[in-house]
Amino acid sequence: DAGVIQSPRHEVTEMGQEVTLRCKPISGHNSLFWYRQTMMRGLELLIYFNNNVPIDDSGMPEDRFSAKMPNASFSTLKIQPSEPRDSAVYFCASSSRGNSPLHFGNGTRLTVT
């Protein structure tokens, strides 16, 4: 299996621009997570999907952030408009069932100037 695939690996954009991060989970996994990692705040859960339905989005920082999962093999995290404080590494992870460990992608390093 190819694992969780995220794109792009790096994204540099200017403040105010729209940013879209993409994730392809492992086939057969029905849970998908988006995390943000920074030095200051560590690993933060942004949103959790189960069977393509958002279950917990309490970690989404504000309305500028949105996430979708139109089908079992694809998810997006969108930031519009982006701000410098959004600079971080964004991880997507998937798992197969409740007590299964998470499989992480290699992340997208976002820099907003």
Add this chain to the structure above:
Amino acid sequence: AQSVTQLDSQVPVFEEAPVELRCNYSSSVSVYLFWYVQYPNQGLQLLLKYLSGSTLVKGINGFEAEFNKSQTSFHLRKPSVHISDTAEYFCAVSGQRGSYIPTFGRGTSLIVHP
């Protein structure tokens, strides 16, 4: 709800020495416990997990961890570290009931010196 505390943000150690990375958790329900490792510019990878049964869990790369319910701890150990073990290590906990969303600690940076 649950929380995880990794007591050391950084642990320096010499090659071939033993190491222990500490993790304590709190939860109102029974838990599943995990340790993950993150190498530079990569995502987190599973080292080992405790779901049930024996409280001593063995993982990859010679690591092991012991679940201590009375002390609510899940410390990670390795008897002899290598330079290649230099990485960030994360402890995580999820409840055995509910949504199973894992909560991660802040991470411990293991630095192995030659």
